[in-house]
Amino acid sequence: MKIFIKAYFRNKLGTKNSRRLRKEEKCPCILYSLNNKEIPIYLKYDEIFKLKNIKNVYNKKIIIIFDKINYLVKINEIQRHIFKNNILHIDFFLIKKI
Numbered sequence: 001m002k003i004f005i006k007a008y009f010r011n012k013l014g015t016k017n018s019r020r021l022r023k024e025e026k027c028p029c030i031l032y033s034l035n036n037k038e039i040p041i042y043l044k045y046d047e048i049f050k051l052k053n054i055k056n057v058y059n060k061k062i063i064i065i066f067d068k069i070n071y072l073v074k075i076n077e078i079q080r081h082i083f084k085n086n087i088l089h090i091d092f093f094l095i096k097k098i
């Protein structure tokens with residue numbers, strides 16, 4: 001089963017902008033790669049809902065569609081709210097461009 005997620009580039013970084021994104025029902029994320037290049041992206045919470053229902057999501061390979069390029073990624077870390085269990089931030093690790 002392949003998981004496809006559409007991502008968008010975010011040009012404003014920082015706590016203030018991350019909070020603004022969450023109020024707009026978007027989740028700030030980072031796409032890490034081996035050459036230490038970080039790509040700041042965000043996902044809509046509708047897309048994240050696909051990840052919530054998958055068992056062992058950390059072991060699954062996910063295809064992120066971003067800027068007309070497909071990236072094969074794995075989830076590195078998911079940060080959740082301590083009480084509400086909402087997803088606050090996701091770190092992805094780039095395996096390869098497809």
